[in-house]
Amino acid sequence: MTVDSLEAAGLTRMDDSNIAAFLSNQRVGVLGLPTENGPYMIPLSFGYDGDSSLYFTFVGGSMSRKQQLTEAAEDAAVLVYKVESMFHWESVLLQGSIEAVPESEWDELAAVLDTAWRPQMFKDAIEGGDIAVYRFHIDEREGLRHAGLPPGFEPE
Structure with a gap:
């Protein structure tokens, strides 16, 4: 099935x-x-900077696999989604590039970085750990949503 064919079902x-x-x-x-x-x-x-970039922080240093792969990646993807029920969900797929943000720019990004959700253990690790900040520049974006009603609940 294609997205076009699912539009008839409310996508x-x-x-x-x-x-x-x-x-x-x-x-x-x-x-x-x-x-x-x-x-x-x-x-x-x-x-999210409200425009064209996501910012994220990795804790753990250059020996972590995720940091090594991020440093080597020319292109990457990010999937952001929210599911409330099988009849109401949204997803956004982003394609883009990643780059390390120099520490000299971190203060300028504090407001954006502070909006990221983090479990307490990561907040504690950031305060005392080896961290790196990355910018994911959004080159392409596609968003889909379904806000339909369950079968049998359609308005007449």
């Missing part, structure tokens, strides 16, 4: 403003990095 494409609003209200997604054996998928908390 809709999100425009750029809907995608921006969705990303502004979400804080977690999945980062996909290329490897020889297929994508390496990482759960991720992020801050």
Whole structure:
């Protein structure tokens, strides 16, 4: 089935403003990095600048696999989604590039980075750990949503 064929069942494409609003209200997604054996998928908390970039922090230093793959990646993908029920969900797929953000720019990004959701253990690790900040520049974006009603509940 294609997206076009599912539009009759209530699936809709999100425009750029809907995608921006969705990303502004979400804080977690999945980062996909290329490897020889297929994508390496990482759960991720992020801050969104409201325009063209996500920002995220890794804790653990240069020996972590995710950081090594991120440093080597030219292109990556991020999937952000929200599911309320099988009849009401949204997802945004982003394609883009990743770059390390120099520490000299971190203060400028504090407001964006502070919006990222983090479990307490990561907050504690960031305060005393070896961290790196990355910018995911969004080159392509596609958003889909379904806000339909369950079968038998359609208005007459």
